[in-house]
Amino acid sequence: MKYTTKDEQQYVNCTLSGPVRVFVKDKKIVRILPLEYTQEDDAKPWSITARGETFVRPNKAGIACWVQGSKQQVYSKDRLLTPLKRVDFDPNGERNPQNRGVSGYEPITWDEALSIVTNEIVRIKDENGPSAIAVTGSSHDSWGNIGYRMSALERFWNLVGCTWIDHDPDSWQGSYWGAIHAWGFHWRLGQPPAFDLLGDTFENTDMIVFWSSDPNTTSGDYAWNETDHWRFHMKKLGIKFVFIDPHCNYTSVIDGDKWIKPKPGTDTAMALAIAYTWIKEGTYDKEYIASHTVGFDKWESYLMGNEDGVAKTPEWAAEKTGVEANIIKALAREWASKRTTLAGGGRSGMGHIMRSSYGHEWSRAMVLLMGMQGLGKPGVNYYSTTGGAPADWEFFFPGYADGGISGGSAGPKDLGPRGFPKRATASQIRQRINRACLPECVISPPQTWRGVYGYYGQSAQQQLTECTFPFPGYSEIKMIYRQGASYIGTMMETNRFARMYRDPKLEFVVNQTIYNEPEAKFADIIFPVCTNFERYDIGEWAKISGYSNKLSPTNARVVVFQQKCIEPRGESKPDYQIFALLAERLGIGEMFTEGHPDEMSWIKRMYEVSDLPKVISWEKFLKKGYYIIPPKMDKKPTPALRWFYDQRPIDIPDRPMSTDRPTNATEGLSRLSTPTGKIEFESQLLKKFDPNDNERPPVPHYVPSWEGSESTEILKKYPLQLISPHPRFTFHSQHDGKTLWNDEIPHHRRLINGYRYWVIRINPADAARYGIKENDLVKVWNDRGVVLCAANVTERIREGAVHSYSSGGGYDPQGEPGNNATIDKGGTINQLTSSRFLSKNCAGMAPGSCLVEIAKWTEGV
Amino acid sequence: MAKYAMAIDLNKCIGCYNCQIACKDEHVYNAFPPIAAEQPAFGQFWLSIEEREQVWDPSHIKVTYIPKPCQHCDDAPCAKAAENGAVYKRDDGIVIIDPEKAVGQKELVSSCPYGSIYLNEEKGLPQKCTFCAHLVDDNWQEPRCAQSCPMSCMYFGDVEDPESRISKFLAANQGEAFHPEYGTKPNVYYVGLPKPNLSGTVRLAEGNECAANVAVTFTGADGVKRQAVTDCFGDFQFKNVAPGKGTITYELAGYAPQSSPLVLDREITFLGEIKLNR
Ligand SMILES: Nc1nc2c(c(=O)[nH]1)N[C@H]1C(S)=C(S)[C@@H](COP(=O)(O)OP(=O)(O)OC[C@H]3O[C@@H](n4cnc5c(=O)[nH]c(N)nc54)[C@H](O)[C@@H]3O)O[C@H]1N2
Ligand SMILES: Nc1nc2c(c(=O)[nH]1)N[C@H]1C(S)=C(S)[C@@H](COP(=O)(O)OP(=O)(O)OC[C@H]3O[C@@H](n4cnc5c(=O)[nH]c(N)nc54)[C@H](O)[C@@H]3O)O[C@H]1N2
Ligand code: SF4
Ligand code: SF4
Ligand code: SF4
Ligand SMILES: [Ca+2]
Ligand SMILES: [Ca+2]
Numbered sequence A: 001m002k003y004t005t006k007d008e009q010q011y012v013n014c015t016l017s018g019p020v021r022v023f024v025k026d027k028k029i030v031r032i033l034p035l036e037y038t039q040e041d042d043a044k045p046w047s048i049t050a051r052g053e054t055f056v057r058p059n060k061a062g063i064a065c066w067v068q069g070s071k072q073q074v075y076s077k078d079r080l081l082t083p084l085k086r087v088d089f090d091p092n093g094e095r096n097p098q099n100r101g102v103s104g105y106e107p108i109t110w111d112e113a114l115s116i117v118t119n120e121i122v123r124i125k126d127e128n129g130p131s132a133i134a135v136t137g138s139s140h141d142s143w144g145n146i147g148y149r150m151s152a153l154e155r156f157w158n159l160v161g162c163t164w165i166d167h168d169p170d171s172w173q174g175s176y177w178g179a180i181h182a183w184g185f186h187w188r189l190g191q192p193p194a195f196d197l198l199g200d201t202f203e204n205t206d207m208i209v210f211w212s213s214d215p216n217t218t219s220g221d222y223a224w225n226e227t228d229h230w231r232f233h234m235k236k237l238g239i240k241f242v243f244i245d246p247h248c249n250y251t252s253v254i255d256g257d258k259w260i261k262p263k264p265g266t267d268t269a270m271a272l273a274i275a276y277t278w279i280k281e282g283t284y285d286k287e288y289i290a291s292h293t294v295g296f297d298k299w300e301s302y303l304m305g306n307e308d309g310v311a312k313t314p315e316w317a318a319e320k321t322g323v324e325a326n327i328i329k330a331l332a333r334e335w336a337s338k339r340t341t342l343a344g345g346g347r348s349g350m351g352h353i354m355r356s357s358y359g360h361e362w363s364r365a366m367v368l369l370m371g372m373q374g375l376g377k378p379g380v381n382y383y384s385t386t387g388g389a390p391a392d393w394e395f396f397f398p399g400y401a402d403g404g405i406s407g408g409s410a411g412p413k414d415l416g417p418r419g420f421p422k423r424a425t426a427s428q429i430r431q432r433i434n435r436a437c438l439p440e441c442v443i444s445p446p447q448t449w450r451g452v453y454g455y456y457g458q459s460a461q462q463q464l465t466e467c468t469f470p471f472p473g474y475s476e477i478k479m480i481y482r483q484g485a486s487y488i489g490t491m492m493e494t495n496r497f498a499r500m501y502r503d504p505k506l507e508f509v510v511n512q513t514i515y516n517e518p519e520a521k522f523a524d525i526i527f528p529v530c531t532n533f534e535r536y537d538i539g540e541w542a543k544i545s546g547y548s549n550k551l552s553p554t555n556a557r558v559v560v561f562q563q564k565c566i567e568p569r570g571e572s573k574p575d576y577q578i579f580a581l582l583a584e585r586l587g588i589g590e591m592f593t594e595g596h597p598d599e600m601s602w603i604k605r606m607y608e609v610s611d612l613p614k615v616i617s618w619e620k621f622l623k624k625g626y627y628i629i630p631p632k633m634d635k636k637p638t639p640a641l642r643w644f645y646d647q648r649p650i651d652i653p654d655r656p657m658s659t660d661r662p663t664n665a666t667e668g669l670s671r672l673s674t675p676t677g678k679i680e681f682e683s684q685l686l687k688k689f690d691p692n693d694n695e696r697p698p699v700p701h702y703v704p705s706w707e708g709s710e711s712t713e714i715l716k717k718y719p720l721q722l723i724s725p726h727p728r729f730t731f732h733s734q735h736d737g738k739t740l741w742n743d744e745i746p747h748h749r750r751l752i753n754g755y756r757y758w759v760i761r762i763n764p765a766d767a768a769r770y771g772i773k774e775n776d777l778v779k780v781w782n783d784r785g786v787v788l789c790a791a792n793v794t795e796r797i798r799e800g801a802v803h804s805y806s807s808g809g810g811y812d813p814q815g816e817p818g819n820n821a822t823i824d825k826g827g828t829i830n831q832l833t834s835s836r837f838l839s840k841n842c843a844g845m846a847p848g849s850c851l852v853e854i855a856k857w858t859e860g861v
Numbered sequence B: 001m002a003k004y005a006m007a008i009d010l011n012k013c014i015g016c017y018n019c020q021i022a023c024k025d026e027h028v029y030n031a032f033p034p035i036a037a038e039q040p041a042f043g044q045f046w047l048s049i050e051e052r053e054q055v056w057d058p059s060h061i062k063v064t065y066i067p068k069p070c071q072h073c074d075d076a077p078c079a080k081a082a083e084n085g086a087v088y089k090r091d092d093g094i095v096i097i098d099p100e101k102a103v104g105q106k107e108l109v110s111s112c113p114y115g116s117i118y119l120n121e122e123k124g125l126p127q128k129c130t131f132c133a134h135l136v137d138d139n140w141q142e143p144r145c146a147q148s149c150p151m152s153c154m155y156f157g158d159v160e161d162p163e164s165r166i167s168k169f170l171a172a173n174q175g176e177a178f179h180p181e182y183g184t185k186p187n188v189y190y191v192g193l194p195k196p197n198l199s200g201t202v203r204l205a206e207g208n209e210c211a212a213n214v215a216v217t218f219t220g221a222d223g224v225k226r227q228a229v230t231d232c233f234g235d236f237q238f239k240n241v242a243p244g245k246g247t248i249t250y251e252l253a254g255y256a257p258q259s260s261p262l263v264l265d266r267e268i269t270f271l272g273e274i275k276l277n278r
């Protein structure tokens, strides 16, 4: 019989990197396609006409390659298919914590596993109170507002009580600790909005400076190959692209008109020299400085050398950065004479450089550069080309940071007032841990840091609060409940995490995850979770909301009813169901479920409280699987900071919460949320906090890295600067180390002697000095760890620096886990990064500052 | 009868590898007899991506990604090498390796100059891209690789129908064969294959500052005069230059014009810094 796909069932689902259509036959996934928007009743494509050219919205989702490879993930041999117990763990006898990470596992029933975990929760709470249980999820759960970590995990543990292991603002480091003090936006963790900047850029911009920005790789989060269309169109319109990056990144090799390669971590020096040149040549917007900013004289004084006797000239910067002074001058002149937009980071306000020592100084300097050129003027924006497409933001559908069934911990809290859930939960335990120093909190308390509740962005002051773990009266940690299993790949100096798990202080460790991943191998009990293709959920593609309110890097707002395509593999279950079962055993079943019999009932409720019922019936939504929210093209665009430029009341669909600013008066509405309402060259808050802070002074400074090109002593032993930005062909640890198809991409891993090694990039001149050739196995190390990698010898990385992506999922120690001398074959680059915070008052991770040594590896493994 | 072909716009390709993986998604764990047997999970690339990294100069590196499915040649060496009709060209132009008849014909792998045929060790079966003939026969408009491409840079269709997307694309763009020297009459056309490049950067001798707006004229071996203007960094570039002898001149108001002969004998020519004197 002739083959036809009409014999197959079709489903729609949404992943963390795009919506898809799934074909199923005989209860197995046959194929997965990027969702197309070509049905009769789909929203018609929008278009923007500018400079005589028309851009039309594409008709299908630009998903990531790892989503295209999801089938292999669902059927990966590394899936966890039953609950597991560590063989030498006996909750009523010997626990053998020292064997975590080495001993094997045996399958047990759900009943047994749930009993052990319930008993341990009760025991540990009885003995120490709930704060003895530390809980955390990873940054990026599989998609869906009901099952998301901020939803199910948070609701359950808010009801049970625990010490939350907060994420540090890792994605936002510099913006959060720095840019907030220059332009506010604390409720966005220091990142700027992007409303309507796509159209504004098409119409008005002449040049874009991509500074620590590789949008072709990082996409602005969750939307994968969506924004490349926009950049191709920008090139067609004649917009010039300049890249500042030690790596000639993937956007640059497609679109770049110039690649400028500073030594890693020295960028603030270049920024200062650009500002210096503008002042010297009088090519900045003096009127804007007078009306829109404060403290410019202090900045000018520092730049001119009045403060420390050193003028921040291009020649001075050349010495720090390794970039020729005349190139810096040429860039400064072009920038001032053209309508220039700054793309700082792959999403406005991100960028690997701000995840390095004193990265906040770079982030502040970026805002100030734009301040000198009239930020908000047509074509003059802070915009990474990864958002700002036409969208109807009046249409309400929640994002994951709205908190789902938990009730929400961050952001504008739009769900609660709509009656979702009926009773919101909140953390009852004040004690917190910062995940960046979790091992120290567990192994060697007390630990002190500043910026408790750092992730929530309720105010700028919040980050100045100091805390000491354990909080007075609270318990140390006896149990860890971990959703996801990535930290050995994704956190800093990660041998620390292996050591933590093997510490006898930890009486009990649970891991709840999908694959047999690095951290799972350290748990006592493992709960197997199914993928998003094996459960129902509801979610809008790439919609974060909360601290990223109304920001989307997609071409269309696509709300998806995530249809269950196949039954959960083996005995795996959705997170939600695991928590519902635990809640029942703990006697809080009804409290957890609010009487909803299952996820479908919650999904329907979320549909009801959103604006979907106005546009699509429940029945149709269930059947069709998605709805595309059309933008209102007759609405006048409101480019992100134009209101501020024009000194008008704020007109974008995002504003401070009522507690932040006087929002009643017109005057208040035309202010930024800094103390003065202006761009602050001298931060008023930091001046009050500590005017003598030499690591984050009131006016941003260039501070040489604590581990970088000016570190004289360490450089002798470890002469190469390692940068470890976000992996191009995976979403952090998630699509690596599980025998997947992207492992076959030569940028990602390379097959050498039957093993797929992680790639490290090295300049030909360095490679020649070390006798390293393309595809050689190399050993990369420092005092914190040893990793084997495959060498890629390329001009794309500057001399003196090496480049290897962060966040692998392949941890494979060839000896005692957690020992800094143990060789890792799996490419866990984050063993090498330092756990030192950005700076003394900024408790965030700084992987960008890392020195290593490299050698050709000749011994066998 | 249609004649199927593919055109690939390399100028729009971003090297995302979706096409390579979409092909695996279609053919791994799935068999479509009589067109294709199951593809092993790893090791075969019915669509591989060849990457060309051109270092035009130290501050301009260009990568061209060249997605490479079977070229469905009109004059296919694989068909000639096959015994008992194990490789055949369908009336619609699609070249198929018969998954039964081809068992044991391992030498087919080396018959393809494009390296498009892979050996399934377990089955002793040579395998390759089918242009997703099972889907074409089911009235799909595009094969999987093309459907998955976020940039829609792969055009698939009937080249004999002037109204098809591929015909229209090829009417507007000059399609080229990849490796025409193989002489196999391929049915995959490329737009934007890497070309020889000439570039340099101009400085003002005094102070060594970048010289913007310098008029650069290049006269190539073909006698054609081409013009470029330096940008703010003093950089200029001529794309797609013909090999051979030529001359290049630099003119900037207030500076002495300069002219020099040059020989383009490599794919990439970077002239380095050119200094202008008053
Ligand atoms: N493919 C992919 N995309 C992702 C993710 C992923 O895991 N994979 N993760 C998502 C997440 S969670 C986030 S937070 C964002 C992060 O987005 P970003 O923070 O923008 O991304 P990074 O890749 O860390 O850094 C961007 C660029 O900075 C460059 N860089 C490194 N060091 C320096 C330096 O010292 N100076 C300069 N000028 N440049 C430097 C890197 O080479 C890289 O090209 O990405 C998101 N997108
Ligand atoms: N060197 C270096 N390191 C970095 C960075 C850097 O720039 N350089 N960037 C940092 C940044 S910005 C970030 S955001 C972090 C990210 O680091 P992490 O927060 O560790 O994030 P992920 O790797 O996305 O981890 C997701 C985990 O959750 C699991 N998981 C996925 N879906 C589900 C689900 O539905 N249920 C359950 N139970 N589990 C699930 C996955 O299998 C995986 O184990 O990395 C940081 N690390
Ligand atoms: S590309 Fe190779 S396999 Fe394909 S038809 Fe031509 S010769 Fe045969
Ligand atoms: S046409 Fe089909 S078989 Fe050929 S490369 Fe594309 S997806 Fe693979
Ligand atoms: S899917 Fe398209 S853009 Fe991506 S690598 Fe293939 S051809 Fe290029
Ligand atoms: Ca989940
Ligand atoms: Ca992309």
Ligand SMILES: [Mo+4]
Pocket (backbone or CB within 6 Å): A139, A170, A171
């Ligand atoms: Mo992040």
